Amino acid sequence: KNRIITIANQKGGVGKTTTAINLATALAAIGEKVLIVDLDPQGNASTGLGIQRRDRKLSSYELMVGSHTVSEIVQDTVVPNLSIIPSTMDLLGIEMEISQAADRVFRLRKALASADALAYSYVLVDCPPSFNLLTMNAMAAAHSVLVPLQCEFFALEGLSQLLETVDQVRRSVNPALDIQGIVLTMFDSRNNLAQQVVNDVRTHLGEKVYHTLIPRNVRVSEAPSYGKPAILYDLKCAGSQAYLQLASEVIQRERQR
Amino acid sequence: KNRIITIANQKGGVGKTTTAINLATALAAIGEKVLIVDLDPQGNASTGLGIQRRDRKLSSYELMVGSHTVSEIVQDTVVPNLSIIPSTMDLLGIEMEISQAADRVFRLRKALASADALAYSYVLVDCPPSFNLLTMNAMAAAHSVLVPLQCEFFALEGLSQLLETVDQVRRSVNPALDIQGIVLTMFDSRNNLAQQVVNDVRTHLGEKVYHTLIPRNVRVSEAPSYGKPAILYDLKCAGSQAYLQLASEVIQRERQR
Numbered sequence: 001k002n003r004i005i006t007i008a009n010q011k012g013g014v015g016k017t018t019t020a021i022n023l024a025t026a027l028a029a030i031g032e033k034v035l036i037v038d039l040d041p042q043g044n045a046s047t048g049l050g051i052q053r054r055d056r057k058l059s060s061y062e063l064m065v066g067s068h069t070v071s072e073i074v075q076d077t078v079v080p081n082l083s084i085i086p087s088t089m090d091l092l093g094i095e096m097e098i099s100q101a102a103d104r105v106f107r108l109r110k111a112l113a114s115a116d117a118l119a120y121s122y123v124l125v126d127c128p129p130s131f132n133l134l135t136m137n138a139m140a141a142a143h144s145v146l147v148p149l150q151c152e153f154f155a156l157e158g159l160s161q162l163l164e165t166v167d168q169v170r171r172s173v174n175p176a177l178d179i180q181g182i183v184l185t186m187f188d189s190r191n192n193l194a195q196q197v198v199n200d201v202r203t204h205l206g207e208k209v210y211h212t213l214i215p216r217n218v219r220v221s222e223a224p225s226y227g228k229p230a231i232l233y234d235l236k237c238a239g240s241q242a243y244l245q246l247a248s249e250v251i252q253r254e255r256q257r
Numbered sequence: 258k259n260r261i262i263t264i265a266n267q268k269g270g271v272g273k274t275t276t277a278i279n280l281a282t283a284l285a286a287i288g289e290k291v292l293i294v295d296l297d298p299q300g301n302a303s304t305g306l307g308i309q310r311r312d313r314k315l316s317s318y319e320l321m322v323g324s325h326t327v328s329e330i331v332q333d334t335v336v337p338n339l340s341i342i343p344s345t346m347d348l349l350g351i352e353m354e355i356s357q358a359a360d361r362v363f364r365l366r367k368a369l370a371s372a373d374a375l376a377y378s379y380v381l382v383d384c385p386p387s388f389n390l391l392t393m394n395a396m397a398a399a400h401s402v403l404v405p406l407q408c409e410f411f412a413l414e415g416l417s418q419l420l421e422t423v424d425q426v427r428r429s430v431n432p433a434l435d436i437q438g439i440v441l442t443m444f445d446s447r448n449n450l451a452q453q454v455v456n457d458v459r460t461h462l463g464e465k466v467y468h469t470l471i472p473r474n475v476r477v478s479e480a481p482s483y484g485k486p487a488i489l490y491d492l493k494c495a496g497s498q499a500y501l502q503l504a505s506e507v508i509q510r511e512r513q514r
């Protein structure tokens with residue numbers, strides 16, 4: 001049986017894709033069979049894992065319209081044990097195309113309930129920066145949500161709204177949905193504001209916040225231009241080490257369920 | 258007659274709101290009468306200009322459903338000569354509510370064509386990080402688009418898609434739409450990748466790219482927590498100075514039309 005973790009935050013640029021790519025890689029590195037679903041039309045997770053645009057003939061679009069199964073679409077990545085359902089801009093049309101369908105919120109859940117999807121131990125879903133039908137599908141399909149939070153004021157402002165949305169999804173379409181945790185990203189220790197955000201979030205949300213802080217680290221932002229996760233591009237850098245640590249925290253929490 | 262400039266980029270966290278707030282403030286500081294329209298449900302532009310959530314009784318939602326006019330909704334900000342149409346999470350419902358209306362793409366254009374809206378010399382529209390109906394409305398209403406571009410690989414990846422979308426809007430609903438320019442944001446001179454992105458963008462897009470580079474500057478990210486634009490919070494900092502310089506470039510380009 002697979003554990004489905006959705007990486008979501010409607011605030012843009014907080015590190016959703018970077019967290020999805022590097023957490024998936026860290027989980028795969030310790031032997032878990034991992035699938036990453038790129039549900040953002042921008043397709044950054046696909047690019048960051050080396051899938052060229054021209055090689056995305058089948059994508060999460062086909063998964064959402066139900067024309068193909070996970071095993072027909074899935075591709076290998078540069079990382080052993082890590083497969084991907086890539087995305088293209090076709091996904092932009094989904095909102096209009098399935099807006100009248102009764103099961104429009106459950107398309108992804110249905111696709112990930114198939115036998116071929118259950119073969120993975122972890123499925124990570126990378127979401128676009130909005131509360132749209134794609135993100136709703138990801139939350140309806142997930143066992144838990146992992147929230148990347150940039151150590152910035154605007155990012156903090158949107159957190160309470162995000163937590164409320166998770167509550168609404170739990171009450172309406174997915175009673176099992178919980179918050180796996182909140183990971184603070186792009187932390188710069190020289191920056192007072194960043195330290196304040198960390199203190200604020202830890203005070204209000206306590207144990208929900210991972211101990212691991214992901215530091216701002218230029219090697220992390222360079223890696224996707226080589227089509228590799230930071231962990232492959234530069235294992236020894238502070239960013240990669242932090243994501244490996246995050247992976248062990250995630251697994252610990254999964255074991256404690 | 259007003260000039261409507263839409264600040265757009267579907268990539269998240271690239272500096273759209275920060276650019277909208279500080280460019281609007283710089284234009285107001287030199288005596289232009291400016292209106293900022295917050296078209297992002299996150300409402301960061303409203304917060305960054307000191308509008309408390311509880312004071313947003315009327316917002317861009319009412320503008321989009323056509324129940325109220327600009328002058329009924331508009332509020333003053335902490336900045337002289339700068340008024341705002343704030344936003345709330347109500348905007349999230351717009352997509353479903355007006356999706357069947359024939360004029361769904363022109364709601365903002367109609368609202369900004371009213372006499373009260375024409376009284377402003379500049380109208381800046383802050384967009385959410387997606388190609389949704391809200392961003393389409395902003396592009397259909399605009400005379401030009403100003404594109405903030407973070408000096409990062411993922412941000413560069415989305416640029417060609419954004420330019421293509423602007424082309425599509427020009428061909429379909431707004432023949433007058435042009436690109437005012439591309440402003441490079443959060444530039445860190447110690448970071449090779451950032452320098453490469455700057456070189457790349459200048460090589461491919463030449464004069465479309467403003468000379469002004471907005472540096473990464475912690476004072477810029479601190480300002481919104483005080484409900485003030487950086488220009489008011491710390492005029493002398495590198496970020497504020499860069500936005501003042503950007504404003505003069507924008508005006509120069511407007512004069513050359």
Ligand SMILES: Nc1ncnc2c1ncn2[C@@H]1O[C@H](COP(=O)(O)OP(=O)(O)OP(=O)(O)O)[C@@H](O)[C@H]1O
Nearest residue numbers: 012013014015016017018129216217220221269409
């Ligand atoms: N720890 C880090 N150190 C340095 N740069 C980082 C770090 N994490 C992410 N970045 C960079 O910051 C930018 C934003 O990160 P990313 O694209 O992962 O965020 P996102 O939330 O997925 O954005 P979007 O909302 O557009 O989907 C990217 O250019 C990325 O390379």
Ligand SMILES: Nc1ncnc2c1ncn2[C@@H]1O[C@H](COP(=O)(O)OP(=O)(O)OP(=O)(O)O)[C@@H](O)[C@H]1O
Nearest residue numbers: 012152269270271272273274275386472473474478
């Ligand atoms: N020049 C800068 N220096 C330092 N921090 C900056 C700068 N510009 C923006 N920021 C910070 O970076 C983050 C992203 O900027 P901002 O929110 O303006 O981007 P956005 O494109 O509007 O995001 P979204 O896609 O969520 O609407 C914010 O926390 C902001 O305070």
Ligand SMILES: [Mg+2]
Nearest residue numbers: 016017040044
């Ligand atoms: Mg992303």
Ligand SMILES: [Mg+2]
Nearest residue numbers: 273274297301
């Ligand atoms: Mg914004």
